[in-house]
Amino acid sequence: MTQPLWYALVGAGLFCIGLLGLLLQRHLLRRVLALNLMGGGVFLIFVALARRAGALPDPVPHAMVLTGLVVSVSATALALVLIDRVQRQHGQPELPEDEA
Numbered sequence: 001m002t003q004p005l006w007y008a009l010v011g012a013g014l015f016c017i018g019l020l021g022l023l024l025q026r027h028l029l030r031r032v033l034a035l036n037l038m039g040g041g042v043f044l045i046f047v048a049l050a051r052r053a054g055a056l057p058d059p060v061p062h063a064m065v066l067t068g069l070v071v072s073v074s075a076t077a078l079a080l081v082l083i084d085r086v087q088r089q090h091g092q093p094e095l096p097e098d099e100a
Helices: 003-024 028-048 059-090
Strands: none
Touching: 003 028, 028 059
16 A cells, blocks of 8 residues: 555545534534644545656645635634534524424
8 A cells, every 4th residue: 555545545534524514513612623634634635646757746635724824813713703603692502403
């Protein structure tokens, strides 16, 4: 097994763990952390598979990952502010149940 394939499999595993956490957790902070874990898995897959026929890796996926990191930090900050508002309004950091 080659090193890029190993990193890609670890990234896929991180994505799956994050997806499981996103589906099973009700606490909003844990959901944000699960989304960040999924993003980290995708970034790891991009970097692992960014290679060309030559010795140097392709710089485009690396630039995409750097841009994605900036967007991810900004989205996480926004999500934390929204979680704070939900907790202030409802008294708990979970979304209220839908009333039928």
